Amino acid sequence: MDIDAIPRTLPRFSATFDPHTLAEIRRAAATGIYDIRGGGTKRALPHFDDLLFLGASVSRYPLEGYREKCATDVWLGTRFASKPIHLKIPITIAGMSFGALSGQAKEALGRGATIAGTSTTTGDGGMTPEERGQSETLVYQYLPSRYGMNPDDLRKADAIEVVIGQGAKPGGGGMLLGQKISDRVAAMRDLPKGIDQRSACRHPDWTGPDDLEIKIGELREITDWEKPIYVKIGATRPYYDVALAVKSGADVVVLDGMQGGTAATQDVFIEHVGIPILAAIRPAVQALQDLGMHRKVQLIVSGGIRNGADVAKALALGADAVAIGTAALVALGDNDPRYEAEYQAIGSTAGAYDDWQDGRDPAGITTQDPDLAARLDPVAAGRRLANYLSVMTLEAQTIARACGKSHLHNLEPEDLVALTIEAAAMARVPLAGTDWIPGTGRF
Numbered sequence: 001m002d003i004d005a006i007p008r009t010l011p012r013f014s015a016t017f018d019p020h021t022l023a024e025i026r027r028a029a030a031t032g033i034y035d036i037r038g039g040g041t042k043r044a045l046p047h048f049d050d051l052l053f054l055g056a057s058v059s060r061y062p063l064e065g066y067r068e069k070c071a072t073d074v075w076l077g078t079r080f081a082s083k084p085i086h087l088k089i090p091i092t093i094a095g096m097s098f099g100a101l102s103g104q105a106k107e108a109l110g111r112g113a114t115i116a117g118t119s120t121t122t123g124d125g126g127m128t129p130e131e132r133g134q135s136e137t138l139v140y141q142y143l144p145s146r147y148g149m150n151p152d153d154l155r156k157a158d159a160i161e162v163v164i165g166q167g168a169k170p171g172g173g174g175m176l177l178g179q180k181i182s183d184r185v186a187a188m189r190d191l192p193k194g195i196d197q198r199s200a201c202r203h204p205d206w207t208g209p210d211d212l213e214i215k216i217g218e219l220r221e222i223t224d225w226e227k228p229i230y231v232k233i234g235a236t237r238p239y240y241d242v243a244l245a246v247k248s249g250a251d252v253v254v255l256d257g258m259q260g261g262t263a264a265t266q267d268v269f270i271e272h273v274g275i276p277i278l279a280a281i282r283p284a285v286q287a288l289q290d291l292g293m294h295r296k297v298q299l300i301v302s303g304g305i306r307n308g309a310d311v312a313k314a315l316a317l318g319a320d321a322v323a324i325g326t327a328a329l330v331a332l333g334d335n336d337p338r339y340e341a342e343y344q345a346i347g348s349t350a351g352a353y354d355d356w357q358d359g360r361d362p363a364g365i366t367t368q369d370p371d372l373a374a375r376l377d378p379v380a381a382g383r384r385l386a387n388y389l390s391v392m393t394l395e396a397q398t399i400a401r402a403c404g405k406s407h408l409h410n411l412e413p414e415d416l417v418a419l420t421i422e423a424a425a426m427a428r429v430p431l432a433g434t435d436w437i438p439g440t441g442r443f
């Protein structure tokens, strides 16, 4: 028998050395440069899609959508601040810097958030008059880089967010490449124009929770104990980090999972450091519960939130609110297929464009080029964001009513099951059709 004549189907590529990996090795060999990009993780990770709601049936009673209310509001900063924040919806806009984003994009975020009754947040680059002017509720980031830090702006803000880290790069600092350091960005950050900027990965004023407590005390004094103080952390060891943020005096903890977007960092950081938000929420809530602080110190979670189902699931796991970054940019018009030819001209395609560090965004959002930025109409883009926030809220309400809840915050882990063993272990809800929650209960 002629063995060679027997037809065979050989696997074409190795799963380990797949075509992308091979291309990356060749790219690294040719250039000697690691890949920097924007966006969040690209590979599939355990996420909210791995959870399902158990709608009401005989054993639970649903609410009638057209007659029975399902409230959506949230208070943030009720622990110490004399002026806590009251939002109409539990979906906030995450911190994204002027520098990473155009002035028009920042203005549009403020407009959209204000129409929807929620807050927006400054970023690693200070507060612009456009965003303060258009944002009814503006959170001011206080960052390791101290770029754009101004005590007057602390007083102009409605809340202050002390940034320890981001989900896309916990343990790393911000990056803004020279292409995006325009005259205005350079002046705000006190940097030379056109030179790559890499922010500090840790704050110079503290080394641990004791010093952080002193810093938070200073921020409260500067702002007359009026403003809520948030502490933002990238998800890595959420139980301990949340407990220490509470010990340091935070009114609100912002927990950002590894799927979270960034304007620019090393690809290896985005894909390999931190844990998915799905795995981080329950330990964070557990820390708050163990300290008797759940719902007293509010928890905002972020990292890959896309729709009302994600919002409802995050809240059911114990969060008080969510924050969105990437999805808000898409709602403004980022990666819009109408710019397909231009995305192709810069080596990308609509829907996959993530070279936000390059500053050549045809949609006028992640750029400082005045001609490109002028393409974004902040009024129309703000309206799109408001529509999107409204749809997310309606979707979350639909789910909550189906589970018999008169407020989004009444959703609870008991309303959820998991589709995979991994998600069941991470979210600490039973695998669908079983009463099995894998895991040891230790964090």
Ligand SMILES: Cc1cc2nc3c(=O)[nH]c(=O)nc-3n(C[C@H](O)[C@H](O)[C@H](O)COP(=O)(O)O)c2cc1C
Pocket (backbone or CB within 6 Å): 038, 039, 040, 094, 095, 096, 097, 100, 101, 122, 123, 124, 125, 141, 163, 165, 166, 167, 232, 256, 259, 260, 261, 262, 263, 302, 303, 304, 305, 323, 324, 325, 326, 327, 356, 366
């Ligand atoms: C363009 C862009 C710029 C960002 N800039 C900052 C920043 O200046 N400070 C910060 O704490 N986080 C920054 N982030 C992270 C967001 O605040 C947030 O944690 C993240 O976008 C949430 O994940 P999502 O994009 O999947 O919604 C940025 C994110 C994006 C997409």
